[in-house]
Amino acid sequence: MTERLYLSDPYLRSFRARVVEMRDLDGKPAAILDRSAFYPEGGGQPGDRGSLGGVHVLDTQERDGAVLHLVEKPIGGEVEGALDWARRFDHMQQHHGQHLLSAAFDKVGAPTLSFHLGERTCTIDLDAPLARLDLEAAETAANDSVWRNLPVVARNFVGEERARLPLRKEPVKGDRVVLVEGVDASPCGGTHPARTGEVGCIAILKAQRWGEGKSRVEFVCGSRVVQLTHEASEALAGAAEALKCAPSDVAQAAARAMADSLSRRKAADGLLADLARLEAARLRGQGDPVVAKVERGAAFAKAVAAAIAETGGTALIASIDEGRAHLCFARPKGPGPSMGAILKEALALLGGKGGGSAEFAQGAGDGEKLDEALALAARKIGDRAPSG
Numbered sequence: 001m002t003e004r005l006y007l008s009d010p011y012l013r014s015f016r017a018r019v020v021e022m023r024d025l026d027g028k029p030a031a032i033l034d035r036s037a038f039y040p041e042g043g044g045q046p047g048d049r050g051s052l053g054g055v056h057v058l059d060t061q062e063r064d065g066a067v068l069h070l071v072e073k074p075i076g077g078e079v080e081g082a083l084d085w086a087r088r089f090d091h092m093q094q095h096h097g098q099h100l101l102s103a104a105f106d107k108v109g110a111p112t113l114s115f116h117l118g119e120r121t122c123t124i125d126l127d128a129p130l131a132r133l134d135l136e137a138a139e140t141a142a143n144d145s146v147w148r149n150l151p152v153v154a155r156n157f158v159g160e161e162r163a164r165l166p167l168r169k170e171p172v173k174g175d176r177v178v179l180v181e182g183v184d185a186s187p188c189g190g191t192h193p194a195r196t197g198e199v200g201c202i203a204i205l206k207a208q209r210w211g212e213g214k215s216r217v218e219f220v221c222g223s224r225v226v227q228l229t230h231e232a233s234e235a236l237a238g239a240a241e242a243l244k245c246a247p248s249d250v251a252q253a254a255a256r257a258m259a260d261s262l263s264r265r266k267a268a269d270g271l272l273a274d275l276a277r278l279e280a281a282r283l284r285g286q287g288d289p290v291v292a293k294v295e296r297g298a299a300f301a302k303a304v305a306a307a308i309a310e311t312g313g314t315a316l317i318a319s320i321d322e323g324r325a326h327l328c329f330a331r332p333k334g335p336g337p338s339m340g341a342i343l344k345e346a347l348a349l350l351g352g353k354g355g356g357s358a359e360f361a362q363g364a365g366d367g368e369k370l371d372e373a374l375a376l377a378a379r380k381i382g383d384r385a386p387s388g
């Protein structure tokens with residue numbers, strides 16, 4: 001059995017140990033040591049990383065009570081262990097911040113169901129509906145516990161002493177309790193700082209409904225608050241520059257720009273439709289069916305074809321965009337040749353794809369044989385047009 005050094009000293013970041021066994025975990029070599037400061041994933045806290053004898057430890061897991069260090073290659077003998085301390089300390093900040101936040105929610109009747117410490121943010125799931133949560137009050141209470149810099153006791157509690165503890169939840173295993181006198185007592189096997197102040201601060205990012213009568217609260221602690229603040233400032237500054245306004249005016253400026261763009265698009269759509277009708281009328285003068293190539297892209301070709309069909313004509317309209325041909329075939333409603341079938345034959349020449357109904361079909365293919373494809377389609381319309 002591995003002596004778990006992190007339980008008595010969560011600040012231990014290097015140690016010497018002996019490899020007692022190499023195992024296999026999901027196809028990767030895993031070392032078992034006689035003693036280790038590496039925390040194996042559990043209780044919502046990820047497993048530690050670092051190195052053993054200079055070999056990378058990619059993850060630390062627990063299986064049947066054994067602490068497995070997943071290493072890049074097999075190791076043996078005496079090794080020097082070194083933790084990725086920045087990562088571990090970050091986990092200590094997040095995990096202890098979670099205890100303080102869960103304690104604050106617990107006091108107002110919102111017990112914590114589970115905790116997840118993610119790569120970027122953390123979440124707790126609470127057994128209370130979103131509407132009943134006062135996020136600001138819980139955040140303030142939790143930060144108050146941080147800033148009072150209270151001692152954190154993490155050790156085994158048994159017998160009388162344990163019986164007196166107002167435990168926030170039922171223990172899963174073992175007798176270890178993380179205690180902040182007057183604030184929280186929670187069974188936990190994780191790594192915690194010596195004083196609450198080391199959490200730095202706690203920021204709730206958002207909360208959402210999470211199943212019937214439950215909610216999920218997303219938060220970050222310590223250095224992650226600094227990191228996310230920088231990211232948010234940068235994003236805001238970028239948006240402000242693009243919108244040519246002060247960062248504090250971004251929301252209003254973005255709303256204005258959005259409304260403006262929407263009305264311009266509506267106007268442009270209207271103009272394009274007018275232009276399509278004019279183009280359709282001009283092309284109708286050339287006879288029926290109308291076979292034509294238009295500028296301004298596939299949407300315009302579609303509008304022209306629709307306008308021709310609306311006025312009783314049959315349209316075989318194409319537009320070319322970067323060597324690609326877009327075809328739009330249309331005819332008036334009622335009996336007549338199938339535009340979908342004819343389009344498929346034309347597109348077969350272009351190696352393209354598309355489809356539609358008997359009255360309207362569109363698709364795209366390689367533009368090289370476009371003239372040939374349009375001529376073929378025109379012939380098919382001629383063949384299938386009702387005689388007389």
Ligand SMILES: [Zn+2]
Pocket residue numbers: 043095099186187188189190
């Ligand atoms: Zn915990």
